[in-house]
Structures are given as C-alpha cells and as structure tokens.
Amino acid sequence: MNPGPSRPKAAPTVREVAELAGVSPMTVSRTLSGGKNVRREVQQRVMDAVATLGYHRNENARSIRPGHRSDLIGVAITNLANPYYGHFALGVEEVAAQHGRRMLLGNTGEDVAREKQLVSDFVGRQVEGLIVVPTGGAADHLKGTRLGDIPLVLASRTVRGLKADTVLIDDVNGAYESTKRILEAGHTRIGFLGNVISVATASRRYEGFCQALAEFGIESDPDLVTRGQQDAAAARKAMEALLALDDPPTAVFSTNNRNTIGALEAIGQRRLRDPKLSPPTLIAFDDVELAHLMQVPLLVVSHDPRELGAQAARMLFERLDHPERAKRARLIELPVVVGDILNQHRAKRRRAAGARPLP
Amino acid sequence: MNPGPSRPKAAPTVREVAELAGVSPMTVSRTLSGGKNVRREVQQRVMDAVATLGYHRNENARSIRPGHRSDLIGVAITNLANPYYGHFALGVEEVAAQHGRRMLLGNTGEDVAREKQLVSDFVGRQVEGLIVVPTGGAADHLKGTRLGDIPLVLASRTVRGLKADTVLIDDVNGAYESTKRILEAGHTRIGFLGNVISVATASRRYEGFCQALAEFGIESDPDLVTRGQQDAAAARKAMEALLALDDPPTAVFSTNNRNTIGALEAIGQRRLRDPKLSPPTLIAFDDVELAHLMQVPLLVVSHDPRELGAQAARMLFERLDHPERAKRARLIELPVVVGDILNQHRAKRRRAAGARPLP
DNA sequence: CTGTTAGCGCATTCAT
C-alpha cells in the first residue's frame, strides 16, 4: 500500500500532458508557446493538464534545438562578500532580467584556476554571453577561440593582452583629481593603501595618484606607499603602520572599499588610545556605508557599482542583439564623482592658519 | 574573400570532434567521461581535436538524458545589494561548488510575482534543488506539487502554511537576550525599528523584544515602535522621529542591518547639530561594518550570514544525497552571539550615578 | 486547426 520513500518522480513531459489533455504533444507545445493555431477550448484543456501535473517545460531540452537561445548568461566575480560586487551583481541581474535572461553566478575568490573552471562550465551550459571580473592572472582561457566565440565582457578590471569588451571605472582620472584636490588643500605627505598589483585597477589608481603628485613636484615617499592589501584586516595593519610613523602622512589615499574599511578601523582604534589624535584625511576610492559619519576627514571618490554591472550587461546584450556590428572590442570608462572633503574641521583650521603644514 | 561578419558559429559537437580525431562520436564521449576503454593514444588524438576546435561538451543536451543530474541549483534572494545577502549567496555558492553544483541566482526585490517567475524558470531549467529567501507574500508557487517535488530550502525567513526545510536565525531568542541585557543595564524606554511585518523575521524579532519587556514589567510604548522600514533611508527617518520625541528612548532595538545603518545616520547627523547629544544605546541585530567605531553605545546581535547560506545549501544537498531519508521538513535555528555593550561611556556614568535614568 | 516525422547533442546498450 505504502508507496514507500517515493523516488523523486521524473518530471512530467509534454507527452504526459498531451495524454492527459487528449491531444498530441505538438498541441501542447504550441499552446505553451503562445497558443497560435490552437482552439481556445483545447488550450484550456492543455493548461489544466499542465496545472494538475505540475508540468514545467524542460528548458534544457528546448535549448538544444537549433536556433534556440539558452537565455542564460554566465557571470564570474571575484568576491560576492564584498558589497561592491553585490551591487555589481544586482546591476547585471536586473538588466539580464529585462532582457529575459537568467544569470549563472560563480565566485572566483581571486583564483584564476577557479575562474577558468567556471568559465568553461558556463560555456558548456550554453550561456549566450559572459561577464567576468577577471582575477588578473594569466587568461588564456578567456581568449575568444577558447570561448567558442561567445561574447565576453570584462568588468571593473582589464587583462593584459586580452582584447574584449570592457567596462572600467575612470580610475586614473578619479585618482588624479582626488589626489590633486588634497594637494591643493595643502597636504604634502600622502600615504597610499593599495591592493595587489596584478589587479589592473590597483595600478591604474596608483598611476593617477602619482600623476597628481608629480604635477605638484612631490616625490612619492616609498615609506608611505603600501600595496597588496586584499582585505580589511590587511589594510588595517598597513594603516596602523602608517599612523605609527615618526612623520605620519597627513592624508592617505585608499584604493578601494576594503582598504577604506581597514583604514577607518585603524584610525578608530588608535583614537580610543589617543582621543586627541588628529586623523589623516582619507581619500576613499569607492564609497562605504557609514564612512562619512566616522569623524574622519574624508574625500570620497564614488561611483555606482550597480551601474557598472548594468553597463556591462548592456554591453553584452548589445553585442548579442547586433552580432553584425563591428567586431572591435569596445572600452567604456564610467565617470567617478569626486565629492567634497567632509568632516575637515582640523584641515580648515590648518588652512586658515595659512601656508602649508610642513614648511 | 572576406568571410564577412562571421555569424556566430554554432558550437562544435562531438561529431565534429570525432571526425577531426578520426574516431566515432562514441569514442569522444568516452574519452571525455574519464577515458575508460579508450587507448591512451586515441585519447590524445581526441583531446587534441577538442583543443583545436574549442569544444565544450553541451551540458544541456547531456542533462536531458535519463538519470543524469543537471548539477544546478536555483537560488532566489530578496536583495543582492544588501551585503547580508551577498555573504549569504557566497555561503551557498561555496557549498554548492564543493558539491560540484552551479548556482542560478535571481533577485526578487521582495516581489512575490518575481519570485514566482524565478522559481518556475529554475524548475524549467532542471535545477536539482531550490534555496529561497521568501518575500513573505502568498506562496502557493512554493508548494511541493508546483515544484515537481524538487527539494526546497527556505532560508532566513519562513512562510505561513508552507512545510519545507528551513534555516532560520534564532531571532526570538537573540532579540530576547539582547533586549534583556539592555533592560538589565537600566534602560526602560526602548524604541523599536522594524521592517515590514509580513516578513517573518520581523515578527520573530519583535516577539523576542516584547518578551523581554514583559518580563521586566514594561509596557511597550506604541510611540516608540516603528515598523515597515525596508531600506536605510526609511529607517533614518524613523530614527529621526524617535530622537525628536519630547521623551526620546534611551535605547533602540534595530531589527536588521538596513535599520541599523539608518539609525546611525540619523544619530550622526543629529550630532552634527548638537555635539553634546547623548545618543541612545543601539541594539543592532546583524553586524554592520564600521558600526562599532561610530561612538554610539552599541550592542550587536551577530551571526554569520555566510554560514546561514552554507547551512541552507548543506541541508539541500543532504536531501539530494539521501532522498530515502525521512521526508519531514526540518527546521534549523542558527544561534546568534549577543556581544558586549560597546562605547558605553555615558551609559556607564549614568549607571555609576545609581538608579534608573527616569524616576 | 491538429498530428506526424524528424533531429538537436549526447551517452546507454548492445554488438563487434
């Protein structure tokens, strides 16, 4: 009597629906694809059968038929736990949804091997396109031929020697403009908190930073430049070291939100021990929730990572919808907004006192 | 001569690989599935052909064959832009990867219709299982029959009248314990910042909150209870209103990270106008980056959303790997950690002065 | 309007 631990029943197929509705599989198929050339009454019978059986059309079977799209895109990002990429992924997802596509999402954890694996798997699953935040390692697996000519969009970072559609933030200029503004405010000793150099973004932001320094005739002091911090904990240590210098920087450029968090933690902790600490002005590339309330002089270089994701997706779908257009890889650089210097009570006073802090 | 805008070439198939390698499709298939019963030498020829053609096995075609798994799970979450769910998604992804599965990820934006759409699509794509953070609306579409008996795990929230494996946070107890601790510290007027009531989490946390109040013989003052804030902006307004009361609360319970952010913003802004403001103690359910550095007395009720995601995924795979086991829906409640009250300089002084703040 | 035939890419089964 007892059917026992019911084996996971195989999903119902068109045939079963057809049988229950007393029609041919073809009529079911037609009904499900809009109902052209099917009597209303028959459609109803079919839909009823669909409902009672809990039938769902097998999209995989559907997608192997010639000319049919998979409606799937593959997205590989480096770190989902970073709110930045959460917003990014949301931007991608929203635009994909508008275009009727679903998103296969994988996390690379900055590991090239994993990236390779993911991309290969995505291709095997017939994704129509790929959006990748590259880890920055070797990237042969992203070459067009390896991808079976599936459109690829790189986001947030580039890869040396790889031609592909790319959406970047205007890193160089953002770093340049913000550093310049800090220099104009009178700072001369400016620290740098960077992430790993192999990440193109890091280099580009460092480049803009140096450009501004050079323009003001300031040599970048190697003691003030730290690089390679990939998470907040590392950034915090780096910032602590900067604060502990005999002659600490009066301003610090932070490459990304992880470094900003770490820097603010270092400052916050240090302030507990030394409440009169006059914290350095922080140039924060990427906005961070609550940062502006931290009572630390702050210049935010912000942009919307969600828009970055959306833009990457738009770029991808444009290529999918118009494969006939020019094949040349395109590069888009999204502008950043350099804000005002917030919480700069001390800085104001210093400037009011005239001249530069260090003669 | 010019091939013209090369039509997106159809992906190579086993047949093409076979032809190039001078073998039958079957030999290619065998080689790709481990190489049993294929001569080393032939395997090599096949692999070479695979490489030159850029061949990727069509997983979709593969998955329609009987007995074959899709290696796909579907995940629907409410808001990817919330770092909480970013961590959650990462937890799911990592465990899925360990089990050789990929993740289809969709964002519902708290919209039931979208959730329904996503789940239906996921089922059509032959996902082996579903992990859903339910929006809280009607949920007929999540009933087993509608899902073709695909295993479902609800995470973070429950749905009234729906039996399914569920992973929750120990909301009631976390809210209870933290509120109790604040009451023990002498607070009697405690505000409440909540999200929409239809979300089960909100009710559960409110429940724990009220339990603690009741135990201390305190009636919850309706003026101090705000609900329905779904984002930081709304939460901020609600908190501003609390701060503006003639007799503002000395402590405020914040249901989730969005409300905490909003509350801290309100406090921060208010403090700019009134530097001597003695901010209320904040009970923050869910941790928030930088919150502990905000110079606001803070009691964090924390848990790791990544672990929540991991646990949901483990639950799913356990059911997938052991379909024969008991069918009863299981419920797991992950413990929370109620921390110490941080930054409580003022509170200390108040307590040291003896008695309760309000006679 | 409806049904039949055929084939998408792959792998199981059964030869050889």
Next chain:
DNA sequence: ATGAATGCGCTAACAG
C-alpha cells in the same frame, strides 16, 4: 577497445 543503434524532451517543417 570501438562503433551502431536508439531515445532523452522538445519543436520546426511538413502533411492533412
């Protein structure tokens, strides 16, 4: 160790 036949679920193309 290899290949041929067959069918998975679905739907164009072609009858009727």
